[in-house]
Structure formats: structure tokens, C-alpha cells
Amino acid sequence: MFIDNSACNLASLNLMKFRKEDGTFDVISIKKAVRLFIIAQEILVDNGSYPDKLITVNSHLFRPLGLGFANLGSLVMSEALAYDSDQARALASAISAIMTGAAYIASVELASIKGPFDQFDKNRESMLKVISMHRQHACDILESYCPHYLRNAAKDVWDEVFDAGTKIGFRNAQVTVLAPTGTIGFMMDCDTTGIEPDIALVKYKLLAGGGMLKLVNRTVPMALERLGYSVNDIKATCDYIDENETIEGADKLNPEHLAVFDCAFRPRNGKRHIHYMAHIKMMASVQPFISGAISKTINMPKESTKEDIIEAYMAGWKLSLKAVAIYRDGSKRLQPVSTKKHGETKSKAVVEAPLPARPYRRRLPDTRQSITHKFSVVGHEGYLTVGLYEDGQPGELFITMAKEGSTVGGLMDVIGTCTSMALQYGVPLITLVDKFRHARFEPSGMTSNKDIPFAKSLIDYIFCWLGCQFIPGYADKNMPNRAAAAPATENITTAKELVEKTRDLAHKIAEATNISGKKQETAAPISSSGSATGIRPLVGAAPVGVRSIDEQVIAREPETAIRISAEPTQRMGVLLGSTVTDSSGSLQAETAVMEQFNAQFAxxxxxxxxxxxxxxxxxxxxxxxxxxxxxxxxxxx
Structure with missing residues (x-):
């Protein structure tokens, strides 16, 4: 944690590499390692790549570094110390003080050659004040809990930092932070990450590429040996842990030593775990000796309440921590490291639930039969090619439009591909037909297929054709049935009935003519032009005796006569008895209406x-x- 828009070049040391066989900590070696790391990180400041111009500028002006350590939890356990103990916190304080002090000494050495960082002169008093506070906290490390050689080494290194820094200055505004080391910790073969205790003695890590890795703590034998257990007891206890995934209940273990092996999470078959306040106290013991912040997770049990989380944050603030992050066990659906195998659950029903079926794609043979159909919808021509399975069922659809490169052609290609995939993955054809039939959009209209004379869209035509071609009975229900007889109604007259009515009507006209001749003996003879006294002229009149039915006059009274129209529509109406009227005026009006109606369809x-x-x-x-x-x-x- 530093100024805004600044970077931090991270590096970490594996503390277990500095543990000697007798259990003491190698101070000289860690100082040498710190000096080498600081020099390497300082080189990276000028050769590194930064995401933002402002970050680049601040990184060059202040040159902050971020050296830290990992595997503290394993080091504490190997010393047979409980993570939640004053001895463990004092050990972590001394090691942090030595690391940060050695880093500032290396920074002073670089400043003597390259000069202090650019903003040192503006921040000289503030910088030296921070160094003085680090030095004071090093002197306050509890002597009763910390090994003397570590406490003395911490005091000596900070005395040297203060004296040299006051004279020369520092090349770097910050030198240390504590990173989580979740990834590089495994690369460095660490059992624990950063300042964390071990999650569990037996844990499972999900791998990014799939699979799972079982991790067994390797520090337990060291702790048991330091506690004075025999080789056989150590082996028996380790076998018990491997089998039961907890050390609780081990026959050879003294119950007073259980706290040494407590971990962050409760084991699957155990009850003990480190209280969340122990995490905060460990961070508070290390924070005075770290330039930046501590990136550490405060692990809380699943049953933690809102009040517990509030208490944890308040405790971190009171202990002057720069950063606090809380994780409640099980709060995420998946976590990279857990005490259970991935997929295990307390619910037996969930464990026994069958896995969802994987969709199966039935591919067509490399050589297969196919049907090609040419169609045209309102002038838009195209071809349908349907690939068939061995049983004759469709398995793929290719739609080719006559106009290559058109938008319609591209859309039809997509429809064909989607339909092919659906058929091969088992979607019934009737489902596709029912879904896409009657889709209405342009182009729509008349087609070249007499069985499907009209299509509401190209999609409507395509799936209608597929249904008629491959679904049994679909064509009978959807194609026009021209062979069926028209239903009989009152207004429909068959040809046979028409002939019979015509004969009967001709007979009646003949009788009417004879009667009219007797009543009109004094009437003038009809001329060839079709005119006579009292009788309207006829259309297309013929000589008496050879007149057609169309030209006859039905004379009911001498003063009235009805003319039978020569128009085909009206003539048919007369024969059927549907248009005979009592006056020639109404008949002519009806004839005009029929002529206008016929003109519309001409x-x-x-x-x-x-x-x-x-x-x-x-x-x-x-x-x-x-x-x-x-x-x-x-x-x-």
C-alpha cells in the first residue's frame, strides 16, 4: 500500500530454506539473499513494463519495491510452536524486521552509487521518520518470547539502516510487502503461502487445466521430532493423518500438542481450527516491520455471524493494520484449495444424482443419398438439397438461392446449417416444421409448386415442403385436395339438372307462344327486323318458327312483354329461374351490375x-x- 498510481515489483523468499537442521534461523544467509533480491528488483524498475503513463512516472520517481516471504506457517510449525502463540508472533516479528532492515541497507548501498530516488529530498524528513519508527519497534520485540540471536540481529540491522540512511539517503521509497504468493508459493515448493498458516494438514487443490492435487503437510514430522516423539510414533501419526485427514484422535499424540498442528480451516473429520483473531494478531506483530501492506486472508468459519465479521474489521483497525481481507469458508461455490475433494457434499441425494446426459450427434455417412428440389417464390428461385440417412430420414439441409452473395442467400445458408445441426442432434422434424411454418415476411406470394401454391415466406415454403416430403400424413392435411368434390348447396346446379330445366323451360315457352298467337290474331306480323305493334324489339331476332330460346318473348298480357337477355350470365340466370323479374327496368339494372362485376375481373x-x-x-x-x-x-x- 503506497501512493496512488504506483507499482510494486514483487519477490518472495521461502523461509524454510533458511531453517538450519538444529531448528535455528540462518540470519547471515537471509541477509545475503535480501541484498541480491533488492539489486535485481531495482534493475527491473527501469526495465519493467507498466500499464499506465502515470504509474510509469511514479515508479521512476519513487522506485518502490515489494520483497516479502512465504512459508511462515510451516516454519512456525517446524519449531513446534502454535500459530496462535506469543512465541510464533515474536518469531515472525524478528524475521520481518531483519528482512526489511537488510533491504533498506541494500537500498542505501544502491543510493551511494546511483543516488537516492528523485523525490527523496522533498520527502526526506518523512522518510527518516518512518525509518525511526521501524527501528523503535525492533527494540520493542519481546525478549521473553523471541530467541536472543534474532532479536539482537533485528536491533543491529535497524541501527545500521538509520545511520546510513541519514547520511546517504535511500534508492527506494519502499522495499517490502507481504504478498499472498498463491501461485509462486507452489512453484517454490512451499506448504503454506505468505504469512498464512496451513489451510489443513490434508487439502485438495483444483488445477486450472482440470483435475485435482492432494497436498499433505510435510512439516508434521519435523514438529513431532522437535517435540521429542520417536521415529515409530512419528510414522504412526503421519499414517493416521494420511488415512483420516486429521491429527485429532491419533493414539501416539499428546493432546497438549494439538495446538501446534491447528490449521486455518476445520478438517473434514476434525473439530479444531485457528480462531480468526489469531490471524489478525499475527498480522499486527509483523506490520510494524513491513514498508507496505500485508495481503493476507483472515479465515473465518462457515458459521461466522455478521457481528463476528464486524469485530474482525474493528480489531484490524485498532491494531493499525493497513489492509484487512476476510474469507468465510464455503462462501464461494468453488475455492482453489479446500479440505474436501471437489464435488463432495453432505447430501447423499446430490452425490447420487445422475450426471446430465451429453448430447449425441448422429452424423451422416460420407457417401449418402440426397434429394434436390427447385422452387420459386414470387420470382425468388432456389434449390433445396436434403441429405438422407440410411433409413431415408433427413439429416442435413442445404439451401442455395439463385442470386449468389445476396442477403437472402446468406440468411438461407444460416437456416440450413441450423436445421442440419438440429436434425443431427435429434430434434424431431415435426418440431422444426411446426415451429417455422407460417412465418410471415417478404418475399411472400405465389410459388411454382402446384402443391404449395402460396407461401407466406421462404421459410414457410421450405419447412412446408420438408413436412410434406418426409412426415407421413402431413401432405394430406396441408396440400390442396383438388380431387374432392365441391360440397352440394342450393345455388349449385349440375349439368344434367341444367339440361332437364332447359327442356322444361323450352316446352313452357312453346306453349306460351301458342297461347299468345291465339289472343293476338289481329296483331301485325313480326317483321324480320324484330319490331311489332305493342312488342319491344328483340336482340338478334330470327324469323318466327326458328327463334332460339334466348330470343323468345314470354307474353303474359298483350300490354306487357319480357325480353330475355342475350348476355351469357343473365341467360343462365333465366334458365335457372333466379333472375326473372316483372319489369324490364329492374332486369336491365341487374344486367348493368353484372357487367360491372365482370369488368373488374377482365x-x-x-x-x-x-x-x-x-x-x-x-x-x-x-x-x-x-x-x-x-x-x-x-x-x-
Whole structure:
């Protein structure tokens, strides 16, 4: 933790590498290692790559470094000390003081050659004040809990730092932090990371590439040996841990020594774990000797309450910690290191639940039969090619439009690919047909297929054709049945009935003519032009005796006569008895209406659209169009 927009070049030391065989700590070796690391990190300040210009500037102006250590938990256990003990905290304080002091000495040495960091003169008093506070805390390390050689080494190194720094200055504004070392800790073969205790004596780590790694603490034999256990007892205890994943209940272990082997998390088959306040106290014992902050997780049990978390944060603030991070066990669905194998759960039902089935793709043979169908929808031509399985069922669909590179062609390619994948993964064809049939968008209209005369869209046509081609019974339900007879109604007359009615009507006309001749003996003879006294002229009249039925006059009274129209539509109406009227005026009006109706269908407008209900060609009706087949209006009421 330093000024805003600054970087920190991290490095860490494995403390177990400085433990001698007799259990003492090698002070001389760690000083040499610190000096070498500081020089290397100082070189990286100028050769490093930074994400932001401001970070680059501040890194060059203050040159902060971040040397730290890892495996403190293993070192404490190897010394047969409980992590939650004053002796362990004093040991961590002394080692931190020696490391940071040796780092500042190396920084002074670099400053004597390269000069202090650029902002040292502006911050000289503040910098020396911080160094003085570090020195004072080194003198306050409890002598009763810390080995004398470590406490004396810490005091000596900070005396040297203060004297040299006051005369020469420092090359780096900061030199140490404590990083989590979650990744490099495993690379350095550490049992514990950073300042952390061990998570558990037996733990499982999820690997990024898949799989799981079982990690067994290797420090237990050292601790048991330092506690005075025999070789056989040590072996028996280690075997018990490997089998039960906890040391609790081991026959050869003295219950008074259990605290030495306490870990951050409660083991799967045990009850003991380190209290969360022990983590905070360990951080507080080390913080006075670290330039920056401590990145450490305060591990709390799963049953921790909101009040426990508040207490932890307040304790960290009261003990002058620069940073506090809390993790409650089990709060995440997955955690990289845990005391249980991945996937284990207390619920037996969940363990026995079957895994979800993996979708199976049924691929077509390399050489297969296929069907190709050419279609056209409102002038948009294309080809459908359906690849078949051995049983004749469709397994793939290729849609090729006549216009290469068009937007419609690209969309059809995507539809074909999606349909092929769906069929090969087992989606029933009827499901696809039901889903995509009747999709309405342009282009839509008449097709070249007499079985599918009208399509609401290209998709509607394609899936309708697939259903008719491959789904049994689908064509019978969806194609037009032209062979079926039209339903009989009152207004429909068959040809046989028409002939019979025509004969009967001709007979009646003949009788009416004879009666009319007797009543009109004094009437003038009809001329060839079709005119006579009291009788209206006939259309296309023929000589009497050879007149056609169309030209006969039914004279019911001498003063009235009804003319039978020569128009085909009206002539048919007369024969069927549906258009005979009592006056020639109403008959002529009806004839005019029929002529106007027929004129509408004599020539369709070029812009007449197909009916969106039945597909028939519509006729202009004002500014809109109307379908005379089903009565649908295309916009006007």
C-alpha cells in the first residue's frame, strides 16, 4: 500500500530454506539473499513494463519495491510452536524486521552509487521518520518470547539502516510487502503461502487445466521430532493423518500438542481450527516491520455471524493494520484449495444424482443419398438439397438461392446449417416444421409448386415442403385436395339438372307462344327486323318458327312483354329461374351490375397483391384491394 498510481515489483523468499537442521534461523544467509533480491528488483524498475503513463512516472520517481516471504506457517510449525502463540508472533516479528532492515541497507548501498530516488529530498524528513519508527519497534520485540540471536540481529540491522540512511539517503521509497504468493508459493515448493498458516494438514487443490492435487503437510514430522516423539510414533501419526485427514484422535499424540498442528480451516473429520483473531494478531506483530501492506486472508468459519465479521474489521483497525481481507469458508461455490475433494457434499441425494446426459450427434455417412428440389417464390428461385440417412430420414439441409452473395442467400445458408445441426442432434422434424411454418415476411406470394401454391415466406415454403416430403400424413392435411368434390348447396346446379330445366323451360315457352298467337290474331306480323305493334324489339331476332330460346318473348298480357337477355350470365340466370323479374327496368339494372362485376375481373392491376388470407389475386377497391374469393379487405373497411 503506497501512493496512488504506483507499482510494486514483487519477490518472495521461502523461509524454510533458511531453517538450519538444529531448528535455528540462518540470519547471515537471509541477509545475503535480501541484498541480491533488492539489486535485481531495482534493475527491473527501469526495465519493467507498466500499464499506465502515470504509474510509469511514479515508479521512476519513487522506485518502490515489494520483497516479502512465504512459508511462515510451516516454519512456525517446524519449531513446534502454535500459530496462535506469543512465541510464533515474536518469531515472525524478528524475521520481518531483519528482512526489511537488510533491504533498506541494500537500498542505501544502491543510493551511494546511483543516488537516492528523485523525490527523496522533498520527502526526506518523512522518510527518516518512518525509518525511526521501524527501528523503535525492533527494540520493542519481546525478549521473553523471541530467541536472543534474532532479536539482537533485528536491533543491529535497524541501527545500521538509520545511520546510513541519514547520511546517504535511500534508492527506494519502499522495499517490502507481504504478498499472498498463491501461485509462486507452489512453484517454490512451499506448504503454506505468505504469512498464512496451513489451510489443513490434508487439502485438495483444483488445477486450472482440470483435475485435482492432494497436498499433505510435510512439516508434521519435523514438529513431532522437535517435540521429542520417536521415529515409530512419528510414522504412526503421519499414517493416521494420511488415512483420516486429521491429527485429532491419533493414539501416539499428546493432546497438549494439538495446538501446534491447528490449521486455518476445520478438517473434514476434525473439530479444531485457528480462531480468526489469531490471524489478525499475527498480522499486527509483523506490520510494524513491513514498508507496505500485508495481503493476507483472515479465515473465518462457515458459521461466522455478521457481528463476528464486524469485530474482525474493528480489531484490524485498532491494531493499525493497513489492509484487512476476510474469507468465510464455503462462501464461494468453488475455492482453489479446500479440505474436501471437489464435488463432495453432505447430501447423499446430490452425490447420487445422475450426471446430465451429453448430447449425441448422429452424423451422416460420407457417401449418402440426397434429394434436390427447385422452387420459386414470387420470382425468388432456389434449390433445396436434403441429405438422407440410411433409413431415408433427413439429416442435413442445404439451401442455395439463385442470386449468389445476396442477403437472402446468406440468411438461407444460416437456416440450413441450423436445421442440419438440429436434425443431427435429434430434434424431431415435426418440431422444426411446426415451429417455422407460417412465418410471415417478404418475399411472400405465389410459388411454382402446384402443391404449395402460396407461401407466406421462404421459410414457410421450405419447412412446408420438408413436412410434406418426409412426415407421413402431413401432405394430406396441408396440400390442396383438388380431387374432392365441391360440397352440394342450393345455388349449385349440375349439368344434367341444367339440361332437364332447359327442356322444361323450352316446352313452357312453346306453349306460351301458342297461347299468345291465339289472343293476338289481329296483331301485325313480326317483321324480320324484330319490331311489332305493342312488342319491344328483340336482340338478334330470327324469323318466327326458328327463334332460339334466348330470343323468345314470354307474353303474359298483350300490354306487357319480357325480353330475355342475350348476355351469357343473365341467360343462365333465366334458365335457372333466379333472375326473372316483372319489369324490364329492374332486369336491365341487374344486367348493368353484372357487367360491372365482370369488368373488374377482365384485367387485374399490375400492382394487385395476393390475398394474405387465401392467396387469391385481389381486385382494386377504391384506394385499397379486396379479395372476392374470401371477402378479405387489404386495408380499407
Amino acid at each position: 384485367h387485374f392491376s399490375d400492382d394487385a397483391p395476393a390475398c394474405d388470407i387465401c392467396g387469391s389475386i385481389t381486385v382494386r377497391n377504391g384506394t385499397c384491394f379486396k379479395c372476392y374469393n374470401c371477402g378479405n379487405s387489404m386495408g380499407c373497411s
